[in-house]
Amino acid sequence: MRIVIQRVKAANVMVNEQIIGKIGQGLVLLVGIINEDTLADIEYLVRKITNMRIFEDEIGKMNLSLKDIGGEVLSISQFTLLAETRKGNRPSFTGAGAPEFSKRMYDQFNNYLRKEVPMTTGQFGADMQVSLINDGPVTIVIDSKQK
Numbered sequence: 001m002r003i004v005i006q007r008v009k010a011a012n013v014m015v016n017e018q019i020i021g022k023i024g025q026g027l028v029l030l031v032g033i034i035n036e037d038t039l040a041d042i043e044y045l046v047r048k049i050t051n052m053r054i055f056e057d058e059i060g061k062m063n064l065s066l067k068d069i070g071g072e073v074l075s076i077s078q079f080t081l082l083a084e085t086r087k088g089n090r091p092s093f094t095g096a097g098a099p100e101f102s103k104r105m106y107d108q109f110n111n112y113l114r115k116e117v118p119m120t121t122g123q124f125g126a127d128m129q130v131s132l133i134n135d136g137p138v139t140i141v142i143d144s145k146q147k
Contacts, residue, residue: 001041001109002081004030005140007054011074011132013122021120026071028132032081033097033105034145041144042109049073050116054138062138066117073119076130077106099125 005027012022029049055064055071066073079102083091097105103124113119122128 001034001037001045001105001145002032002141002143003045003049004078004081005049005052005054005142006030006132007135007138008074009133009135011130013074013076013120014129014131015123015126020123021074023072023074023118023120025069025135026117027066027073028130029073029075030078030081031075031106031109032078033102034082034095035097035101037097037105037144039108042105042112044144045142046109046112046116048142050113052140054140071117073113073117074121074130074132075106075110075113075119076122076128077102077124 008026008028010024011028012019014020027049050067051065053063053065055062055069057063079093079096082096083093084095085091106124110119110121
């Protein structure tokens with residue numbers, strides 16, 4: 001799994017011009033899944049994301065985790081994170097997980113995450129519009145295959 005983590009002051013996701021999820025301070029996660037992902041990848045990423053110290057403490061040092069600040073998560077499925085761009089000018093997405101498998105893994109990832117922190121999601125496979133106020137900006141890429 002490859003995830004782009006964005007620290008935000010607030011965020012929301014819309015489908016068909018309707019807000020289907022919104023959060024206050026926390027993290028927006030853009031989640032890409034490959035066919036080789038496993039439950040171990042999910043457990044690793046949930047542990048890392050919820051405990052990663054990327055929020056500032058009272059002296060301005062990144063020393064607090066999502067759990068420490070009582071932050072929220074907006075999780076968005078995004079197969080384009082697995083784009084192969086070395087050849088030609090059109091990205092190839094053949095490295096992304098099969099849709100049925102990816103949906104199952106995405107749902108499982110969200111279920112594990114939901115046990116740890118308040119969160120909401122976008123709609124798997126939908127055309128979504130994500131709005132956010134990036135905080136910092138702080139943007140981190142984490143990949144379970146590159147531990």
